[in-house]
Amino acid sequence: MLSSVNVSIESLNLMTLVPMLIPIIGALLILVIDLFKSEQDRSLYVMLSLLVLGVDFASLMDSAGVFSKNGTVTGVFDVMLIDGLAILSQFIIVGASMLFIPLALTHKRFHEFSYPEFFALFLFMIGGFQFMVATDNLILVFVGLETASLALYTLIAMHNRDKSFEAAVKYFTMGALAAGFFSFGSMIFYALTGSVEISQIATVLSANNYADIGFVLIGVVFLLASFGFKLSMVPFHTWTPDVYEGSSAALAGYMSIVPKIAAFVVAMRFFEFLIHSGVVWLEVILYMGVVVTMTMANIWALVQTDVKRMLAYSSISHAGFVMAAILIGTTQSNSALFLYWILFSFTNLGSFSMLWISRQKNLPVHQQSDHSYNKFAGMIKTAPVAATIMALFMLSLAGLPPFGLFWGKMYMISSAVTGGYTVLALIMALNSAIAGYYYLKLIVYMFMRDPIVEDGGHIYSANATLPLKTIIGIAAIGTIFAFLAINKLLEFVTAFVYNSGY
Amino acid sequence: MLDHILSILIFFPALAAMLGFVVHKDSMRSYGVAVATIEFALSLWLWFAFDSTISGMQFMEQIALVPTFGINYIVGVDGISLFIIILASFFTMIGIASLGETKDVKNMIITLLFLQMTMAGVFAALDAIVFYLFWELSLVPMLYIIGAWGGPLRIYASVKFFLYTFAGSLVMLVGMLFMAYFYFQATGQWSFAILDWYRLILPESFQLWLFVAFFLGFAIKVPMFPFHTWLPYAHGQAPTIGSVILAAILLKMGTYAFIRFSLPLFPDASVYFMYPIAVLAIIMIIYTAMVAYAQKDIKQVVAYSSVSHMGVIILGTFALNVEGISGSIFLMIAHGVVSGALFFLVGVIYDRRHTKYMSEFGGLAHVMPRYATIFGLMMMASVGLPLTINFVGEFLSLLGFYKQSHVLTLLAGTAIIVGAIYMLSAYKKMFFGVITKDENRNLPDVNKRELLALIPLAIITVWLGIYPKPVLGTIDTSVEAVVSLMHEKAISKEAKSRIPNIANETDMTKNSVEEAH
Secondary structure (H helix, E strand, O other): OOOOOOOOHHHHOHHHHHHHHHHHHHHHHHHHHHHHOOOOOHHHHHHHHHHHHHHHHHHHHHHHHHHHHHOOEEEOOOOEEEOHHHHHHHHHHHHHHHHHHHHHOOOOOOHHHHOHHHHHHHHHHHHHHHHHHOEOEHHHHHHHHHHHHHHHHHHHHHOOOHHHHHHHHHHHHHHHHHHHHHHHHHHHHHHHHOOOEHHHHHHHHHHOOOOOHHHHHHHHHHHHHHHHHHHOOOOOOOHHHHHHHHOOHHHHHHHOOHHHHHHHHHHHHHHHHHHOOOOHHHHHHHHHHHHHHHHHHHHHHHOOOEHHHHHHHHHHHHHHHHHHHHHHOOHHHHHHHHHHHHHHHHHHHHHHHHHHHOOOOOOOOOOOOOOEHHHHOOHHHHOHHHHHHHHHHHHHHHOOOOOHHHHHHHHHHHHHHHOOOHHHHHHHHHHHHHHHHHHHHHHHHHHHOOOOOOOOOHHHHOOOOHHHHHHHHHHHHHHHOHHHHHHHHHHHHHHHHHHOOO | OHHHHHHHHHHHHHHHHHHHOOOOOOOHHHHHHHHHHHHHHHHHHHHHHOOOOOOOOEEEEEEEEEHHHOEEEEEEEOHHHHHHHHHHHHHHHHHHHOOOOOOOHHHHHHHHHHHHHHHHHHHHEOEHHHHHHHHHHOHHHHHHHHHHHOOOOHHHHHHHHHHHHHHHHHHHHHHHHHHHHHHHHHHOOOOOEHHHHHOOOOOHHHHHHHHHHHHHHHHHHOOOHHHOOHHHHHHHHOOHHHHHHHHHHHHHHHHHHHHHHHHHHOHHHHHHOHHHHHHHHHHHHHHHHHHHHOOOEHHHHHHHHHHHHHHHHHHHHOOOOHHHHHHHHHHHHHHHHHHHHHHHHHHHHHHHHOOOEHHHOOOHHHHOHHHHHHHHHHHHHHHOOOOOHHHHHHHHHHHHHHOOOHHHHHHHHHHHHHHHHHHHHHHHHHHOOOOOOHHHOOOOOOOHHHHHHHHHHHHHHHHHHHOOHHHHHHHHHHHHHHHHHHHHHOOOHHHHHHOOOHHHHHHHHHHHHHHHO
């Protein structure tokens, strides 16, 4: 006869689940509304999602307050782990989602936004990502990852273009492979250590002094491959440009930020102990991954003829750049990662939104793709404000001071310098110089060529409505005036990262 | 107001540029001139209020920017930067005032005002990151000026200009971050303030690496010999105003940064690299002079001659003594005035004939006597005729380097003769002889608007050539401080002996005076 399990509710610390449950409840609410009265306007769903995310953000601020007072909180049989990393990354996830969701209110109607399921799936996805970052249990990471990814595949497919289905299927296949790798890697570590919790794995491995280094390496390779797919690290990046091209520009921008920060946090938790274990192989593997990702993606980006594909490759390169933080593995570098990613979300969401507002429903004859460089030729003459804002985002992405991303870049390179990775610092700097070229190319097209499209600049903001303009305005202000906020951000981020022990 | 005069100098043109978007395009020219004149008046006021007996920084301002990471907005001015700031605002003023017929004149003036902000910022910044910020930001307006108003190859030229400088400065950024990290290791505090860095004494091996990192950024900007290939393209394609500002001010950022960063931060490395850099500088002087001789295009002649003279500036800087460094700073101003004026003059003839080939001209002295006179004066100044502004700078630079090496100085001296050859032959081709082309017979002489720019430049050329003391004295005071700082900081014996000890010298003269009594 088994004795009954007695668990007191207090010890479960269910409050740790609140931030994840909010979007899930919100998603269910949207489905219920649809059940009772369907055919509602999309603005209702957008605003509901925004409200739900606002509540989510508020609850995160609450847990941030708890964290800065009491330190790391665990709950639900120690599966949930609310530390600084979890809170910071959730801030980025929810914040970027709040910037993304109003982009659905376009001037032209795109049919995916008329389905309530789109918004429900979107909120489920956010819940999934939040679970993924707020735990060090590999199984819960897996569950969160799959919840989020499956929702995301569907979101991509709902955009009605031939290429969207291709993109969704491609992403799904690659994602499934990554999931397989992930579970296989986790299995190896479970076999080695008898635990699926990263902290436990670390303790057991260092206790037996990495005796089974061969198996550890195999496990690392599997996990690195699965992170590689999620973070689009070279050579696992092949899906990225196609998927970005197939999905709507807004969603592509979103995909370049939110899934990646979630994956970065998991990678940070996982590689933190491995990097400090002194196993040279691990470092070499990661080092190569970082350098190849940044450099190759930059070189591919040089030859693109479509701005969206260029931005896709550029976001791969940025991911490689940021991956360096995990390789360096100091408090400064981990703080730099978050700082970089916060600034990157503003700039990158802004630049993808600029593409989004210039989206045409049907392609004109002379244009091969949605956002070819030619389309932007001579934009300064026909739409000066839009051209200036776009140029601003490009300069920020290139890392020109005083715009947002410069500070992230500088702090990241500084962390490489401080961490003793001099060559890496130089490679990072030179990569920024290479990247300068393709960002500049768009500026050259916009400012120095003569217009090809003759319709008075209407196409550049064909899709613009007040909500979209507001989002772009927020992104632009965040990019220009970042230098005023850097100090506060840096203190905040460093405190959170440091207090979580990274 | 004087407490904040530097910030006003930096941000006034930027603010004016923002407001300029509202001004109607017909009134834009007057607006631009008014703003630039106010800016120039402010910079003159700065000179007036400047105490030339103090060698250190004046009008310092400090605002915390990212204090956790040691980044602060710090600006200040000393004898080294004062005159370059004045020169920058002066060139912006006469540049806008004499702007010829240009398309999109409104955008051009707004861009020039932004450029003025970045120029004032670079020379006033005393925090490495703030310096870097303005340094990088100055690329954008120039990119736009070349790319939007330039010649047929303008896009290639502007992108090349941008990428070259951008790549170099990123390496420099890594150097700055290292420097800040060493400061952090030494003191436990992050700081990017240059004056803090001055107090840090680094081991020689570190100095060498950091020197190289900074050198790359600066040398591309100057541009020094193997990195100079972007400049002829930029000059060849840029509109007149772009070339003028580029040659007169933007190139000076590199040579100024050598004096502000490389010398006082890395005295041992400066001595270590003195000969290699001097050799590069002499190659640059001779090689570009020879290239200039082979050009058919008058603007390329002026462009290469401008590179050639930048070599003399570098040589003077790396003389590492007071004569050389003061001379090179003076030559920066002289070079700015003279090559700026020469580019203006090329622009004058280009506006009339829309060609820059010397073979298209000939006998212009008959048709345009006033133009020929001013051109002749500027050309003589460029060659280094005594009693013109360039002579003072070149003479002092070479005199300074003569103390380090006789042979190299002699080589550089002969190169100046080569300079005379190509300049005089270019002048002969353009102005003397009979008029061969009919188009040239009825060319109008320089008009009032052009004289507005050229006359002040001609006056400065002669005035400072005859009586350089008001400028040179102020420069000297600050340079002495830099040199004595370098001598104190130097570790190796070699460096101690190469960099003169000013404190001792003055003591000795004092002693000898006392003994005589």
